[in-house]
Amino acid sequence: MANIKRIIIVALLMISQASILKAEDGHALWLRNHSAVKVNISSTVRSATVDLAIAELKKGWLGKENMYIKLNLSKNPSIKGDGFQLEESAINARTELGLLYGTYELLRRQYLNLPQRNFISNPSYSRRILNHWDNLDGSIERGYAGSSIFWGNAANGLDITNQDQEKWKAYARANASIGINGAVLNNVNASVKILSPAYLEKVKAIAESLRPYGIKTYLSVNFSSPVLIGKLKKADPLDPQVKQWWKNKAAEIYKLIPDFGGFLVKANSEGQPGPQDYGRTHVDGANMLADALAPFNGIVMWRAFVYNPSPEDRTKQAYKEFLPLDGAFKKNVILQVKNGPLDFQPREPFSPLFGGMSKTPVMPEFQITQEYLGASKQLVFLSTLWEECLNSDTYKNGKGSTVAACTDGTLSKTDFTAIAGVANIGNDVNWTGHTFAQANWYAFGRLAWNNKLESKTIAEEWIKQTFLDDKEKKTNANFVKTTQEIMLESREAAVNYMMPLGLHHIFAEGHHYGPAPWFSNDKIRADWTSVYYHKADTLGIGFDRTRSGSDAVDQYHEPLSSTFNNLSSCPEMYLLWFHHVPWSYRLKNGKDLWTELCIRYDHGVQQVRSFQKDWDKMKGAIDSERFAEVQSKLRTQSRDAQIWKDACLLYFQQFSKREIPFEIERPVHDLQSLKELTKSRDYE
Numbered sequence: 001m002a003n004i005k006r007i008i009i010v011a012l013l014m015i016s017q018a019s020i021l022k023a024e025d026g027h028a029l030w031l032r033n034h035s036a037v038k039v040n041i042s043s044t045v046r047s048a049t050v051d052l053a054i055a056e057l058k059k060g061w062l063g064k065e066n067m068y069i070k071l072n073l074s075k076n077p078s079i080k081g082d083g084f085q086l087e088e089s090a091i092n093a094r095t096e097l098g099l100l101y102g103t104y105e106l107l108r109r110q111y112l113n114l115p116q117r118n119f120i121s122n123p124s125y126s127r128r129i130l131n132h133w134d135n136l137d138g139s140i141e142r143g144y145a146g147s148s149i150f151w152g153n154a155a156n157g158l159d160i161t162n163q164d165q166e167k168w169k170a171y172a173r174a175n176a177s178i179g180i181n182g183a184v185l186n187n188v189n190a191s192v193k194i195l196s197p198a199y200l201e202k203v204k205a206i207a208e209s210l211r212p213y214g215i216k217t218y219l220s221v222n223f224s225s226p227v228l229i230g231k232l233k234k235a236d237p238l239d240p241q242v243k244q245w246w247k248n249k250a251a252e253i254y255k256l257i258p259d260f261g262g263f264l265v266k267a268n269s270e271g272q273p274g275p276q277d278y279g280r281t282h283v284d285g286a287n288m289l290a291d292a293l294a295p296f297n298g299i300v301m302w303r304a305f306v307y308n309p310s311p312e313d314r315t316k317q318a319y320k321e322f323l324p325l326d327g328a329f330k331k332n333v334i335l336q337v338k339n340g341p342l343d344f345q346p347r348e349p350f351s352p353l354f355g356g357m358s359k360t361p362v363m364p365e366f367q368i369t370q371e372y373l374g375a376s377k378q379l380v381f382l383s384t385l386w387e388e389c390l391n392s393d394t395y396k397n398g399k400g401s402t403v404a405a406c407t408d409g410t411l412s413k414t415d416f417t418a419i420a421g422v423a424n425i426g427n428d429v430n431w432t433g434h435t436f437a438q439a440n441w442y443a444f445g446r447l448a449w450n451n452k453l454e455s456k457t458i459a460e461e462w463i464k465q466t467f468l469d470d471k472e473k474k475t476n477a478n479f480v481k482t483t484q485e486i487m488l489e490s491r492e493a494a495v496n497y498m499m500p501l502g503l504h505h506i507f508a509e510g511h512h513y514g515p516a517p518w519f520s521n522d523k524i525r526a527d528w529t530s531v532y533y534h535k536a537d538t539l540g541i542g543f544d545r546t547r548s549g550s551d552a553v554d555q556y557h558e559p560l561s562s563t564f565n566n567l568s569s570c571p572e573m574y575l576l577w578f579h580h581v582p583w584s585y586r587l588k589n590g591k592d593l594w595t596e597l598c599i600r601y602d603h604g605v606q607q608v609r610s611f612q613k614d615w616d617k618m619k620g621a622i623d624s625e626r627f628a629e630v631q632s633k634l635r636t637q638s639r640d641a642q643i644w645k646d647a648c649l650l651y652f653q654q655f656s657k658r659e660i661p662f663e664i665e666r667p668v669h670d671l672q673s674l675k676e677l678t679k680s681r682d683y684e
């Protein structure tokens with residue numbers, strides 16, 4: 001009898017559980033509906049943006065019922081830029097957008113049960129921008145979440161449907177809720193067509209959908225536009241006709257979009273045209289565009305991702321190119337610098353340009369889309385990677401000159417500051433492909449707003465808002481804790497099973513998903529092959545960037561340059577980035593390099609296996625749709641982590657000529673079969 005009772009109770013519990021956990025497709029992101037109560041709002045100003053704030057408060061109010069809340073434009077000197085102050089019954093801000101940001105923060109704090117009174121928050125960067133690598137045909141370079149939400153979908157790629165506009169608004173709302181205030185709408189490998197009148201009309205329409213949410217529109221431009229659509233003979237930045245062409249183009253754009261943000265430019269890099277095609281410098285190119293935009297307060301974001309096929313170590317080239325130009329750029333030019341000196345690898349030291357440039361504003365560029373971190377197949381929370389970069393000390397003005405301080409105006413005392421993230425957003429219902437990739441979009445916004453936030457806080461906020469309902473969030477502590485632990489460990493796990501100890505860029509050619517440490521090809525440039533980067537031979541492995549090698553270490557300030565230069569003081573996470581190390585070299589834990597390399601690869605695989613176990617235990621804690629999606633993706637990740645481990649260990653073993661330590665699991669693939677497998681595009 002007691003047993004039957006128990007069965008009935010369990011069954012009833014399961015039914016009630018199932019009815020609470022509604023089906024979720026992930027489209028609502030971290031902005032899911034809550035059971036709000038009534039609130040009364042007054043405002044000292046009205047505008048489209050303030051109306052949005054009022055509507056959000058009414059829709060999401062979780063505070064005391066029937067409270068009176070005032071939205072107030074204030075001159076409080078502690079509030080800066082679009083920052084805000086939360087008070088018991090008011091949101092104060094200098095700007096209308098600040099009121100909207102204060103609204104989102106207040107609602108978030110209500111939901112998370114965090115204190116809401118006398119809370120002031122100001123943005124770390126004044127421009128917090130997404131870079132979309134969206135092509136006009138709707139494809140997205142390095143995009144893993146479907147086609148573009150902006151381009152190419154309707155018959156001729158230019159028609160605009162209601163559905164498009166709804167999507168753009170939902171996109172803008174999600175961005176505003178985390179403080180993002182700019183979007184570059186097209187790929188840095190820019191089609192010239194973007195500046196043609198028909199496309200500019202569409203840009204105008206997009207800008208109108210984004211504007212009430214405070215998102216400024218920017219465009220990537222092709223440096224050869226004056227030739228390719230302007231019919232000029234050349235695009236030489238010192239040519240008066242070329243200058244005039246850009247001035248006219250800027251005027252045309254601002255007539256359509258009065259608050260247009262400016263241009264993002266990839267010039268003389270990876271085959272893109274640029275000022276050097278005419279014997280001019282990056283300064284000549286950037287300043288010419290800056291002059292065209294200056295009358296309208298537009299800016300130029302000039303990318304420092306510049307390298308050429310040359311015998312020089314690729315990681316040194318951007319610094320060598322730009323350092324001599326420091327101080328020569330116009331006031332409305334900012335240099336956009338990727339976090340590391342190479343290219344968004346699972347782990348890189350920070351780019352020496354952050355500590356190097358002193359008279360030119362520099363903005364970090366992070367990659368939200370997981371080009372080198374498992375695409376949308378793998379759970380890799382990137383906040384810890386960005387936190388590591390922002391907190392890295394450049395020693396520019398002595399200790400404490402972190403990348404954050406070098407870029408957010410702390411050291412240079414400017415408020416012309418910015419940060420960019422390469423978006424991972426597409427037309428997939430859940431926007432980002434993998435549910436956990438939403439967390440990377442979220443984390444970018446939160447760090448751009450406050451570059452001192454910790455990843456663990458960001459993860460916790462995101463998990464609660466994304467998965468739990470008002471009632472569950474109190475009872476589901478275990479789900480939150482376990483998921484948070486998985487997220488915080490996930491990037492280190494990826495480093496372990498892909499490229500531990502400072503290895504880098506040993507990806508399969510083209511798709512950058514799987515391993516191909518064997519990849520070498522005499523017909524293409526050396527710095528696009530894997531062997532260029534790991535330099536494995538019978539003596540050891542790693543790229544010698546010390547003073548007796550390429551001397552990249554000396555692009556860093558002391559004491560870092562010596563710390564990196566010296567094998568015994570170089571942090572082990574950068575070991576093979578800076579040194580060619582003998583297989584028998586003893587690491588700090590007493591193990592030799594080969595053994596440690598094997599252990600790290602194996603550990604990475606084991607980490608993903610434990611993510612699987614932990615996730616499986618949480619069945620029933622959240623809706624079954626997203627649970628199953630993540631479960632299935634973790635299976636893929638687990639298989640692919642094994643492929644990484646087997647491929648790298650079996651390949652490097654040919655050089656080390658040592659046994660894979662017997663205490664770790666044996667490879668389950670053959671090297672030859674992995675070479676075939678990772679070649680195929682289907683593997684991506």
Ligand code: GCW
Binds near residue numbers: 189343344371
């Ligand atoms: O990482 C490389 C990518 C290219 C990209 C380039 C860049 C947009 O593989 O796809 O091009 O970086 O940042 O310009």
